[in-house]
Amino acid sequence: MANNQYFEIITTDGKTLKYQIITAFKLASTGKYYIVFTDNLEQKTINIYAANYDPDDDTKFESIQTEAEWQIIKDQVNKIFQKTHINLKKENF
């Protein structure tokens, strides 16, 4: 996780929503910036959201366009969760 970092989104109707960042990265192949975030990390089923952002433009926040990009995002998330997962050692059986 990005060190338990949060960010806020202000909606067009004036609400401020807070989300926890799972990861953020830039893809060399697309040149785009991606942010992956959640609003319920402590729950059994975690909601994962993702979007494109622009470091220079606070108003730019767009949906992920292609399946290939989604697959990369899922791979990134899985890697992060695998690092934090507690594995039961097989020799206990």
Place this chain on the structure above:
Amino acid sequence: MDSNNLVINLIHDYKRYRDSLQEEPRLIAFVKKHLLPNIHVMTIFYIMDYVADRIADVAFYYRDLTPRKVAKVKLPPELKVECIEPDYTQISANYAKVLATFAEILHTNFKPEDLKYFYRNIKNISIQTMAKENNPTTNSFISGYYVCNTNEMFVLENGAISTFYHELFHLASTYVDEANGTIYIGFKQQSHSLKYELGQGLTEGYTSYLAKKYSKDTNYCSYEFESDVAAALEKIIGVEEMQSLYMQGNLKGLIMALNQYDSIPHIMQFLQLLDFYNDYNDTNMMYPHLEDNLIQSYLLIINFLTRNYVLKLKNQVSSMNFSTPEDYEEFLLRQLISFIGASKITDYKLINKYLKKHLAYRLYRDEHNCFYIEQPLFHKGGRNGK
């Protein structure tokens, strides 16, 4: 709940159960003795372990943009800066090491959000060497310069590192706003058409100050008076804030920071006087008719700095306890002498010329060999009698 989520939830439950078995050694012993020897049970457990380990956690991906109606995003500073180090050998093989060292200095001494323009401009900078150039108008050598419109840098072939740093600080604090036709370089703001410009003197001064400070080149000598003024101003505003305002090209922020001590017209006058001094101070031979104006601007600048530093001191000491009023005055005086010493009145000849001509001021030298100016208690124009 669809079948996919049902399976995922089932495996998630199994993982939790499996983790909890570590607390039940007797149960584990029972499983090992009675269940695992059965090949079918063992296979089922193996498959479930295999799948469970590969579904790191239960995650449900929302493909649609969430939330939908986004007006603005407030990201942490680290996400707003592309801190991906460029390959400096691709930028310039000759100066790759210097560039990398400079980047390291920025990382260590400045906030991440202050490095936005550095990373933007360094990507496509063109660095070229030049022969030693003598500026015909001011009779001083140019050892380097940065052209913001074309993002080009010119430095002397075997020039000092401090000079290189000076130009790199210009690069790191430059933003060209094509939309409104304004160029921001440190504390300087300039229109494309050059119709208006403000802050050149302070920008050159603070750039020289930073170049000397971070290159640790004690022999570096460029825009001396402006550099001393910038150092003194930093004492008023504070190191971190002044560095941040400079790197973000935020002249307005600097004016607002000073506004807590002085009025906007006085601050604007200070900036304009320093610009005037920067334009003409090196031209005693070229513009002799401006000598008095230079002296006046010099003194007004020093008085501006002193006045505002005293105000800052008074704010700071208001919560301190002094035994007597004399202790309080002595404390203020020592702080003031130290501060004016930092501004280092370097053009002593210019001051003496003014003193001889007008005899309106007295120049004192304290025990630290620093000069300061005090207005006398008699009429202006009278002799400095005792």
